[in-house]
Amino acid sequence: MTEKTALRHRLAERGVDRQLLLLLPALLAVLILFVYPFAYGMGLSFQGGLGAYRTFFEDAYQRDTIWTTLQLALPAAFLNVAASVPIAYRMRGRFRGKRLLTTLLVVPITLGTVLTAEGLLNFLGPTGWFNRVLLDAGLVDAPLRLTNNYWGVFFSLVITGFPFAFLLILSYLSGIDPTLERAAATLGAGWWPRFHRITLPLLAPGLATTFCLTFVLAFSVFPSAILVGDPAGTTRVISIAAYHAAYEAYDYSLASAIAVVMGVVELAVVAAVLGVRSLFYTGSTGGKG
Amino acid sequence: MTWLRLDGVTRRFGGKDALSGLSLDVEQGEFIALLGPSGCGKSTALNCLAGLLPLSEGSIWQDDVRLDTLPPERRGFGMVFQSYALFPHLSVRRNIAFGLQMRRLPRAEVRRRTDEAIKLVQLEEHAGKLPGQLSGGQQQRVAIARAVVLEPSLVLMDEPLSNLDAKLRLEMRTEIRRLHQSLGLTTVYVTHDQEEALSMADRLVVLRDGRVQQIGTPEELHTRPANRHVADFMGYRNLLPMTVTAVTPAVVTVEGAGLTLRGTGVGTLAVGDEVVAAVRPEDLQVGPDGVPVTVEVVEYQGRELAVEARTAQGTMLHLRAVERPTPGDRITVVADPARVLVFPA
Amino acid sequence: MKRRLVATPGAWLVWGAVGFFFVMLAGVIGSVLVSSFGRRWFDTWLPESWTDQWYGQAWTEFTLPAVLVVTIEVSMLVVLISVLVGVPASYVLARRKFPGRRLLYLLFLLPILMPPITYGIPLATVLYKYGFAGNMSGVVLANLVPSIPFVILTMTPFIEQVDPAIERAARMCGARTWQVFARILAPLLVPGILAASILVLVRTVGMFELTFLTAGPDSQTLVVALYYTMSAAGIRAQQSVDAMAVIYTSMMLVLLVVALRFVNPTQLVARVKEDVD
Numbered sequence: 086m087t088e089k090t091a092l093r094h095r096l097a098e099r100g101v102d103r104q105l106l107l108l109l110p111a112l113l114a115v116l117i118l119f120v121y122p123f124a125y126g127m128g129l130s131f132q133g134g135l136g137a138y139r140t141f142f143e144d145a146y147q148r149d150t151i152w153t154t155l156q157l158a159l160p161a162a163f164l165n166v167a168a169s170v171p172i173a174y175r176m177r178g179r180f181r182g183k184r185l186l187t188t189l190l191v192v193p194i195t196l197g198t199v200l201t202a203e204g205l206l207n208f209l210g211p212t213g214w215f216n217r218v219l220l221d222a223g224l225v226d227a228p229l230r231l232t233n234n235y236w237g238v239f240f241s242l243v244i245t246g247f248p249f250a251f252l253l254i255l256s257y258l259s260g261i262d263p264t265l266e267r268a269a270a271t272l273g274a275g276w277w278p279r280f281h282r283i284t285l286p287l288l289a290p291g292l293a294t295t296f297c298l299t300f301v302l303a304f305s306v307f308p309s310a311i312l313v314g315d316p317a318g319t320t321r322v323i324s325i326a327a328y329h330a331a332y333e334a335y336d337y338s339l340a341s342a343i344a345v346v347m348g349v350v351e352l353a354v355v356a357a358v359l360g361v362r363s364l365f366y367t368g369s370t371g372g373k374g
Numbered sequence: 375m376t377w378l379r380l381d382g383v384t385r386r387f388g389g390k391d392a393l394s395g396l397s398l399d400v401e402q403g404e405f406i407a408l409l410g411p412s413g414c415g416k417s418t419a420l421n422c423l424a425g426l427l428p429l430s431e432g433s434i435w436q437d438d439v440r441l442d443t444l445p446p447e448r449r450g451f452g453m454v455f456q457s458y459a460l461f462p463h464l465s466v467r468r469n470i471a472f473g474l475q476m477r478r479l480p481r482a483e484v485r486r487r488t489d490e491a492i493k494l495v496q497l498e499e500h501a502g503k504l505p506g507q508l509s510g511g512q513q514q515r516v517a518i519a520r521a522v523v524l525e526p527s528l529v530l531m532d533e534p535l536s537n538l539d540a541k542l543r544l545e546m547r548t549e550i551r552r553l554h555q556s557l558g559l560t561t562v563y564v565t566h567d568q569e570e571a572l573s574m575a576d577r578l579v580v581l582r583d584g585r586v587q588q589i590g591t592p593e594e595l596h597t598r599p600a601n602r603h604v605a606d607f608m609g610y611r612n613l614l615p616m617t618v619t620a621v622t623p624a625v626v627t628v629e630g631a632g633l634t635l636r637g638t639g640v641g642t643l644a645v646g647d648e649v650v651a652a653v654r655p656e657d658l659q660v661g662p663d664g665v666p667v668t669v670e671v672v673e674y675q676g677r678e679l680a681v682e683a684r685t686a687q688g689t690m691l692h693l694r695a696v697e698r699p700t701p702g703d704r705i706t707v708v709a710d711p712a713r714v715l716v717f718p719a
Numbered sequence: 720m721k722r723r724l725v726a727t728p729g730a731w732l733v734w735g736a737v738g739f740f741f742v743m744l745a746g747v748i749g750s751v752l753v754s755s756f757g758r759r760w761f762d763t764w765l766p767e768s769w770t771d772q773w774y775g776q777a778w779t780e781f782t783l784p785a786v787l788v789v790t791i792e793v794s795m796l797v798v799l800i801s802v803l804v805g806v807p808a809s810y811v812l813a814r815r816k817f818p819g820r821r822l823l824y825l826l827f828l829l830p831i832l833m834p835p836i837t838y839g840i841p842l843a844t845v846l847y848k849y850g851f852a853g854n855m856s857g858v859v860l861a862n863l864v865p866s867i868p869f870v871i872l873t874m875t876p877f878i879e880q881v882d883p884a885i886e887r888a889a890r891m892c893g894a895r896t897w898q899v900f901a902r903i904l905a906p907l908l909v910p911g912i913l914a915a916s917i918l919v920l921v922r923t924v925g926m927f928e929l930t931f932l933t934a935g936p937d938s939q940t941l942v943v944a945l946y947y948t949m950s951a952a953g954i955r956a957q958q959s960v961d962a963m964a965v966i967y968t969s970m971m972l973v974l975l976v977v978a979l980r981f982v983n984p985t986q987l988v989a990r991v992k993e994d995v996d
Contacts, residue, residue: 101817104811104815105811105815105817107808108807108811108823110804110808111804111827112808112826114804114863114867115826115827115830115864115867115868118842118860118863118864119829119830119838119842120826121845122841122842122844123838125841125844126838126841126844129841129844168736171729172733172737175729175734186737188979189741191975192748192975193744194921194925194971194975195921195968195971195972195974196747196748197927197945197967197968197971198946199942199946199949199960199963199967200747200748200751200965200967201747203754203949203957203960203961204746204747205747207751208743208749212761212762213746214746214749215746240743301832301833305834305835307928308927308928308931308946312949324834324836324928327836328836331843331844337844340840341840341844344837344840344841345837347834348833348834348837348838351832351834352832352833355832426887426890426891446887446891447890447892447893447895448893453891455884456884457882457884459882459885460885460888461885461888461889461903462885472892472894472902473891473892473893476892476893476894476898520888520892521891524892524893530891
């Protein structure tokens with residue numbers, strides 16, 4: 086046996102052969118379109134040493150965008166997940182109209198930023214239907230201010246994020262073998278112990294994943310922060326800062342630095358959540374899938 | 375006449391030997407069973423033979439043509455998979471015809487041979503159905519028909535009966551053996567079920583941890599297992615660690631845990647050696663002047679009763695009884711020295 | 720089920736929350752819909768009179784046909800390329816074990832996990848540098864970044880479900896690699912590929928950030944064009960924006976209805992498959 090074939094044999098035993106070439110196009114695409122630009126951006130951000138980062142962190146107006154974004158994204162993600170759990174738990178079984186209901190819940194995904202923004206401005210605005218109902222019912226004396234501020238953006242995050250979280254959690258719940266709960270019931274557990282001692286621990290990894298995905302969605306908030314928010318003040322999120330730096334100040338170094346900071350903050354939150362998740366049971370959920 | 379030769383076939387996964395140095399000569403028309411517990415390398419051996427796994431070392435020859443460098447589709451073997459692996463989107467007929475179409479045979483011949491194969495496995499009424507609409511046994515028949523319709527020089531079967539229920543398994547055993555004989559096939563059959571292997575095969579290859587333990591006819595393996603592992607696999611349920619106290623040319627006497635047994639030594643043994651005495655439950659009988667034991671569990675097994683009993687020192691013995699003892703009964707058991715095998719530990 | 724629904728207050732709370740969500744949703748959609756058909760609407764429950772002029776205006780003034788053509792072209796190209804590139808990769812990831820597999824999977828996961836702005840800005844800069852941005856090729860390239868990984872993540876579990884023994888069986892029947900692919904694998908993967916394509920289509924039509932960052936005046940998709948009209952307030956009547964938003968949503972709804980014929984609602988948001996029962 087020649088040296089070359091020997092090497093090929095050894096590689097084949099470890100699972101390396103020509104079939105892996107099928108990975109190449111996808112790998113190249115991700116390397117060229119994602120990794121390289123990211124690295125390029127990193128390079129840009131360090132062009133003046135740490136200058137760009139210093140500019141960002143020394144300017145309270147810029148620095149605070151991190152906090153502003155987290156203040157929006159964390160409660161929105163938390164609410165979306167927390168509200169989804171009891172609703173999905175109640176709907177995990179089969180009932181008439183379940184498919185219709187889940188289909189209706191997908192509708193917000195099709196709305197798009199602009200319709201959601203327009204709708205919120207119309208509906209929750211000072212002369213919108215919502216405030217009219219409250220006024221006519223005598224619940225408030227003056228219209229509530231729910232748009233062009235924090236709440237407008239928050240609502241838009243709930244409208245797009247809640248269905249997403251709900252559908253994910255519903256699918257995780259359906260993946261848990263229902264006989265486990267029945268088994269617990271035969272052992273004398275009522276619905277609350279069944280939920281929090283059996284279902285919830287098995288759902289925990291799914292919850293963490295859902296929270297991460299919903300958080301990522303909310304953390305990237307950009308157009309709705311401009312359209313229904315207060316983009317110069319209370320909802321000046323980090324994406325706006327990055328966009329302004331790049332396309333209004335033409336400071337690509339600063340823009341890249343902000344993008345890097347944004348990525349780091351987001352990954353830090355995701356890593357923290359996944360870290361907490363790893364403390365829980367992570368094996369199979371007894372489902373058939 | 376040797377027709378297929380495996381020469382030191384070895385397969386490693388990530389530096390670990392899954393199969394090492396399998397050498398085997400197969401004659402035309404033979405039914406060979408590869409037998410062993412899961413993870414013993416029997417499926418690896420079959421996949422190497424099929425060409426689905428490249429060899430790490432060794433070679434495979436058929437009539438002096440080297441096979442192991444050919445891809446599976448050019449070896450001309452048929453294979454039946456444990457999961458049947460029927461094409462779920464093709465009807466029974468098109469599943470069976472697939473291989474013939476791959477060989478670009480004329481349409482009329484494809485039709486004729488497919489019809490024959492469908493008839494052979496008695497699926498005429500189901501030819502138009504999709505695999506998902508068939509029962510497990512019927513799917514199994516389709517898988518067999520698909521493999522034999524090509525008139526392969528060698529049929530490989532990977533635990534084909536393990537997904538069937540007990541009754542169907544017995545029927546299909548006979549069915550496969552009948553097909554093997556009537557079509558004059560050469561078959562290599564992988565199983566972990568020793569009874570299945572013993573009843574179907576002309577010769578058995580017992581594997582353990584990737585190594586061949588013994589190759590022989592069912593009778594040879596049944597009566598003269600080469601070592602304690604093969605004995606364990608061949609139904610010697612009583613494997614008792616003991617020490618040799620006396621050796622004569624015919625009989626070895628061993629003692630341990632309060633028992634004294636006389637048996638036949640396998641290999642050379644000397645006084646003081648640590649050994650394992652192997653006895654089948656059916657060779658331990660209730661009889662006078664034997665070892666006193668207390669009955670613990672009795673299971674009804676048709677003609678006989680399977681009994682678990684414990685000696686005063688706490689060693690558990692498996693035996694057979696004709697008359698039903700009651701748990702708690704004290705009985706004595708004896709063993710025929712010719713049926714007690716003594717292996718080096 | 721019905722009996723318990725009446726019985727427990729917990730059920731009322733849950734259904735109440737769902738009801739509230741849907742009322743809000745209906746209010747949001749309804750107000751846009753009503754507004755898009757209203758002539759003048761200030762400080763009243765409903766507009767003073769009705770008209771469909773805003774739709775006509777959107778169609779003619781706003782060059783909606785051109786924008787729609789761009790949207791369709793971009794999404795089709797993205798779907799086609801991401802399927803062609805993603806499916807072979809997911810095949811290898813589903814079937815093979817090799818050193819670095821987990822790392823690679825993580826690499827493919829990352830573009831989905833990162834906010835589009837974080838890589839969109841440097842990507843747009845790079846694309847401008849090489850002359851791709853500001854035209855359709857740039858928009859397509861940028862949208863491939865999350866789409867290829869998305870195809871991979873959707874298809875990998877799908878391919879894992881196909882019994883690998885089926886491919887081996889085809890080989891044992893004498894099929895060559897391309898025949899295994901064409902006759903066995905492709906027909907089995909069609910449903911999965913269809914589902915992945917539709918999901919990518921929906922996501923690409925809805926993708927704002929990446930298209931926004933890379934599009935030129937002639938390569939805007941509908942979302943981006945909408946954003947520009949809305950944020951350029953004052954230039955255009957609000958009802959006109961509403962009409963366009965309704966058009967956009969109707970288009971997405973059509974896509975959604977088509978998508979739901981092939982995939983489960985939960986798959987629209989995730990790759991987790993719902994259990995059959």
